[in-house]
Amino acid sequence: MRQPYYIQSANSEISCAGIQTIAQDELQNINSDDVAYWLIDMRIWTEGWEQLCKIRRNLAPAVYLKPVLFLIDSDTIPQEIVTASDGNIHRSSCDERILEDWVSRVEPINQWIEHLPNAKVGSDANIAFKVLRIITSRNVELEPITTIRRHSGYVYPLLEPMFGKRDTGVLETLAFLESQHLLNGRFISSAHFCSHCGSAFLNFKESCPQCSSDDIRSDELIHHFKCAYTAEMADFRTGDRLVCPKCERELKHIGVDYDKPSIVYHCNQCSHTFQDPKIMTACYNCGRTAEPEHQEARSILAYTVSAIGQNAADYGLDALFTNILDHELHLFSEHAFRDFYRIEMSRIERYKRSTSSLVMIRFHDLDKLYIKLAGKAREVFYELSTIFKTVLRQSDVITAKNETIFFVIMTETSAKHAERAAERLQEGVSALFENNLDFKPAMSVRIREIHPKLDIDAALEDFLENDN
Ligand SMILES: [Zn+2]
Ligand SMILES: [Zn+2]
Ligand SMILES: [Zn+2]
Numbered sequence: 001m002r003q004p005y006y007i008q009s010a011n012s013e014i015s016c017a018g019i020q021t022i023a024q025d026e027l028q029n030i031n032s033d034d035v036a037y038w039l040i041d042m043r044i045w046t047e048g049w050e051q052l053c054k055i056r057r058n059l060a061p062a063v064y065l066k067p068v069l070f071l072i073d074s075d076t077i078p079q080e081i082v083t084a085s086d087g088n089i090h091r092s093s094c095d096e097r098i099l100e101d102w103v104s105r106v107e108p109i110n111q112w113i114e115h116l117p118n119a120k121v122g123s124d125a126n127i128a129f130k131v132l133r134i135i136t137s138r139n140v141e142l143e144p145i146t147t148i149r150r151h152s153g154y155v156y157p158l159l160e161p162m163f164g165k166r167d168t169g170v171l172e173t174l175a176f177l178e179s180q181h182l183l184n185g186r187f188i189s190s191a192h193f194c195s196h197c198g199s200a201f202l203n204f205k206e207s208c209p210q211c212s213s214d215d216i217r218s219d220e221l222i223h224h225f226k227c228a229y230t231a232e233m234a235d236f237r238t239g240d241r242l243v244c245p246k247c248e249r250e251l252k253h254i255g256v257d258y259d260k261p262s263i264v265y266h267c268n269q270c271s272h273t274f275q276d277p278k279i280m281t282a283c284y285n286c287g288r289t290a291e292p293e294h295q296e297a298r299s300i301l302a303y304t305v306s307a308i309g310q311n312a313a314d315y316g317l318d319a320l321f322t323n324i325l326d327h328e329l330h331l332f333s334e335h336a337f338r339d340f341y342r343i344e345m346s347r348i349e350r351y352k353r354s355t356s357s358l359v360m361i362r363f364h365d366l367d368k369l370y371i372k373l374a375g376k377a378r379e380v381f382y383e384l385s386t387i388f389k390t391v392l393r394q395s396d397v398i399t400a401k402n403e404t405i406f407f408v409i410m411t412e413t414s415a416k417h418a419e420r421a422a423e424r425l426q427e428g429v430s431a432l433f434e435n436n437l438d439f440k441p442a443m444s445v446r447i448r449e450i451h452p453k454l455d456i457d458a459a460l461e462d463f464l465e466n467d468n
Contacts, residue, residue, distance in 0.1 A: 002033070002034055002035060002036035002103055002107075002110060003018065003019065003020050003034060003035070003036055003103070004018070004019050004020070004035075004036050004037055004038075004039050004069070004099050004102065004103065005019075005020045005021070005022045005030075005035050005036075005037070005038055005039065006019050006020065006021045006022070006039045006041070006071075007022060007023075007024055007027075007038055007039065007040050007041070007051055008021050008022065008023050008024070009024065009041065009047055009051065014039075014041070014071070014094075016094060016095065016096065016099065018096040018099050018100060019039065019099055024051060024054060027055065027058065027063050028058070028060060028063055032060075032062035032063065032066070032113075032119070032120060033114070035066055035110075036067070036102070036103040036106060036107075036110065037066060037067035037068060037069050037086065037102060037103070037106050038055055038066055038067070038068045038069070039068075039069050039070075039071055039089070039099075040052055040068060040069070040070055040071065040085070041071050042070045042071060042072045042073075042077060042082075043071075043073060045072075045077045045081060048070065049081055049084075049161070052068055052084060052085070052161045053161040053164075055068060055161075056068075056134075056161040056162040057161070057162060057164055059123035059124055059125060060119075060120070060121075060122065060123060060124075061113060061116055061119045061120075061122050061124060061133065062113060062119045062120050064124075064130065064134070064162070065109070065112075065113050065119075065133060065134060065137050066109075066110070066113065067086040067087070067106035067109050067110070068085050068086055069085055069086060069087045069088060069089055069102060069106075070082065070085040070087075070088045070089070071088075071089050071091055071094060072088050072089070072090060072091065073090065073091040073092070078147070078149060079145060079147065079157075080145060080147045080149065080150070080155045080157050080160065081157075083145065083157040083158075084157040084158060084160055084161055086106060086109070086138070087102060087105065087106070089102065108139070109137050109138065112136070112137045112139075113137060115314075116314065117314070127162065127163065127173060128173050128176055128177055129316070130162055131159055131162065131173055131174070131177065132177055132182055132183070132305070132309060132312060132313050133313050134158065134159070134162070135158075135183070135303065135304075135305050135309075136305045136309065136310055136313035137313075138158065139305075140304075141186070141302050141303065141304045142156055142158060142159070142302060142303045142304070143156075143188070143302040144156050144188060144300055144301075144302065145157060148201075151197070151198060151199040151200065151201070151285055152169070152170070152171060152193070152198065152199075152200055153191060153193075153199075153200025153201065154171075154191065154200065154300050155170070156170055156174070159173075159174075169198070171298065174301070174303060177303075177309070178301070178303070181306055181308055181309075181326055181327050182305065182306055182308060182309035182312050183303045183304065183305055183306060183309055184303065184304050184305075184306050185299070185301030185302070185303055186301055186302045186303075186304070187299055187300075187301060188299075188300045188301055188302050189299075189300045190297060190298065190299050190300065191297070191298060191300055192281065192292060192295045192296065192297050192298075193295060193296045193297075193298060194281075194283040194285060194286060194288065194290075194295060194296070195290065195294060195295050195296045196283065196286050196288050196290075197283060197285050197286040197288075198296075199283050199284060199285035199286065201283065201284035201285060202281040202282065202283055202284070202295065203281065203282045203283075203284060204279060204280075204281050204292065205279070205280055205281070205282065206218075206265070206277035206278070206279060207277060207278050207279075207280050208265075208267035208269065208270060208272055208274070208277070208278070209272070209274055209276070209277065209278045210267065210270055210272040210274070211267060211269050211270040211272065212278070212280070213267055213268070213269040213270070214280070215267065215268040215269050216265050216266060216267050216268060216277060217265070217266050217268060218263050218264065218265050218266075218277075219232040219233050219234055219263070219264055219265075219266070220232070220233045220260045220262075220263055220264075221233070221260060221261050221262050221263065221264050222235075222236050222242070222251070222258055222259075222260060223258060223259055223260070223261050224236075224244045224246070224247070224249075224251060224257070224258050225257055225258060225259075226244070226247060226249060226257065227244060227246050227247040227249075229244055229245070229246035229247065230261070231245065232264060233260075236251060242258075262275060263275070265277050278291075279291070279292055280292075281295055306326070307326070307331060307332065307333035307336075308326040308331060308400070310333070311400060324381045324382055324384075324385050325381075325385045325388060325398075325400065326400075327385075328382075328385040328386070328388070328389055329385060329388060329389055329392065329398060330398075331398055331399055331400050332397055332398065332399045333399065334399050334401065334407075336399075337397060337398075337399035337407060337409070338456060340397045340409060341358070341409060341450070341456050342456075344356055344409060344411065344450060345450055345451075345452055345454075348450060348451065348452075349451075349452045354411075354412055355412070355413070355414045355415075355449060355450070356409060356410060356411045356412060356413060356449075356450045357409075357410045357413050357414065357415050357417075357418035357447055357448065357449055357450060358407070358408075358409055358410075358447070358448045358449075358450055358454070358456070358459060359407070359408040359409075359410055359418050359421075359422060359445065359446075359447050360405070360406075360407055360408075360445065360446045360447075360448075360459075360460065360463040361405070361406045361407075361408070361422070361425070361443065361444070361445050362404055362405045362406075362443065362444045362445075362463075363404045363405075363429075363441050363442075363443050364404070364441060364442040364443065364444070380432070383432055384429065384432060387425065387428035387429060387432060388425070390428070391421050391424050391425045391428065392408065392410070392421070393410075393411075395411045395412070396408055396409060396410050396411060397409040397411070401460075401464070405464070407460065409450070414449070415447050415448070415449045418447045419447055422445040422447060425443075425445075426443055426445070429441065429443060446463050
């Protein structure tokens with residue numbers, strides 16, 4: 001049974017049944033299977049924040065991925081801080097029941113951590129990988145919030161404490177993961193950032209195109225229909241009435257006896273008059289001024305993990321080949337693949353006219369390939385995915401068990417034809433590597449015709465176990 005662990009600090013204590021107390025530097029020494037979540041006292045929230053940072057910057061998955069709850073007693077903690085935890089418990093309502101309730105609420109996260117092959121011994125040094133893992137373990141859409149307390153203007157509260165001063169920025173890391181198709185982004189907003197210091201706090205101002213001063217004033221132009229005289233509003237103003245300086249008639253109704261065709265600007269510094277002011281931006285942080293097009297415009301996105309990202313969160317970021325394949329061919333999650341299999345099986349059973357085949361492919365020594373290919377890996381994997389693309393059809397459904405094992409449903413394809421496709425795949429792969437390097441990755445293929453008696457789980461399992 002997992003229990004909450006209250007993290008002790010100099011200024012805090014807790015007296016409640018059903019909770020363990022632990023010192024900050026002991027985190028790594030206990031059996032992580034026993035920990036339901038870390039509970040941090042936020043009475044002095046700056047200290048609590050430090051504790052959270054230490055946890056999230058730890059390299060052991062069993063420590064940094066663990067759920068963290070805040071014990072709070074005031075509502076004055078800044079929004080981007082208070083939302084950085086996995087949940088909050090108010091001190092006044094903190095009792096054994098609530099603590100226990102949270103144990104079951106965060107259980108899915110703990111189970112995800114437990115399923116990792118290296119949760120206890122591993123050390124995740126790559127910040128992008130840590131980010132991918134924490135998003136995957138929470139299984140929610142990561143949404144940014146706005147804040148004036150960070151230069152970036154936007155923060156992803158869950159990620160904030162993971163990043164130390166020496167790490168790449170949060171936005172850059174997320175953009176990288178998205179570019180690798182490990183995360184999917186959903187548009188939230190677009191924002192300008194100072195191209196020099198990255199600050200989101202820019203003053204957009206209208207300025208004089210002649211002397212660049214922003215000491216300018218604007219006025220509306222008025223066009224008098226009767227006499228066609230056009231001048232600034234100020235010239236027409238007589239007390240609280242508008243009177244034409246040329247024909248001396250009073251202007252009463254806009255649209256009837258006059259209109260306002262445009263706005264005119266005056267520079268108070270050089271007396272220049274103009275219609276289109278120059279827009280300039282000044283950074284509140286570093287003070288530099290630039291035209292908006294020379295600042296950095298970025299889309300602010302909310303992120304969810306992709307099917308291939310889930311895979312990479314388990315097996316590592318160098319799951320390059322599956323990333324590329326997913327991009328080129330669209331890989332289905334194993335779950336969706338099984339669903340599709342069931343649909344296809346009932347279709348075959350009902351119409352008794354079609355044959356489709358299940359094809360299981362394993363590349364041996366693909367891990368050695370990475371080392372051999374080094375910088376050329378991406379290029380070669382693109383070629384490899386092109387071979388997949390030419391052999392498979394749009395209607396085929398493909399999933400990746402991991403970096404080296406692929407399952408394909410070839411619709412409307414007999415076992416004999418599937419065999420031929422597999423041969424073409426094999427030939428293409430051999431040719432690619434013969435041309436590129438002196439290396440031939442072994443490949444095993446097994447083909448089963450899809451019929452109602454074929455148990456997909458057993459078939460896949462059998463392939464995984466008996467083909468090494
Ligand atoms: Zn001027
Ligand atoms: Zn007039
Ligand atoms: Zn700046």
